Amino acid sequence: MRQKGFTLVELLVVMAVGGVILVGALLTIHQVVLGTGRTNSQVVALTEVNHAALQIKKDLMMTQTTDLTTVPQSSVMLNWTDYTGFETGNQTHSSSYVLSGTELLRTYDGTVSIVGRNITSLGFTQDDRVINVVITATGSGAPQRSETLKFSAYIRAAEIE
DSSP states (O other): OOSOOOOHHHHHHHHHHHHHHHHHHHHHHHHHHHHHHHHHHHHHHHHHHHHHHHHHHHHHOOOOOOOSSSSBBBBBEEEEEEEEETTTOEEEEEEEEEEETTTTEEEETTEEEEEEEEEEEEEEEETTEEEEEEEEEOOOSOOOOOOEEEEEEEEEOOOOO
């Protein structure tokens, strides 16, 4: 007598194979979601640290005097004179950078703007005419990633020689 249907062994084998495939698919999805969050956090941190560094570098290229010492400081005041104003005369400018919470604030000739968010640490030191800057940003997201950028810049002489 022939019976139609599946035996218990056949059903168990199918369930075991299906379970292995399902676990593999779930682990893959989990890794993709986790990897995407990690990557997004790192991209945010890199973008913020590079954006802040770009603005600081622009000001450092013009700087003639600072209030820095060899001891690391988390804020800085940069000063310079613009000698290109032939008709209006030489103009003195200043900019300062201060870390307020996780926002990097720049004050340029009295106007305050935000030049970086998610900035977790900022350090300035000066050795003669070389200014060293260290900026760290931490991205948001489940696995938070931090990125640190270090650079140095020469400042201009205090007066035209």
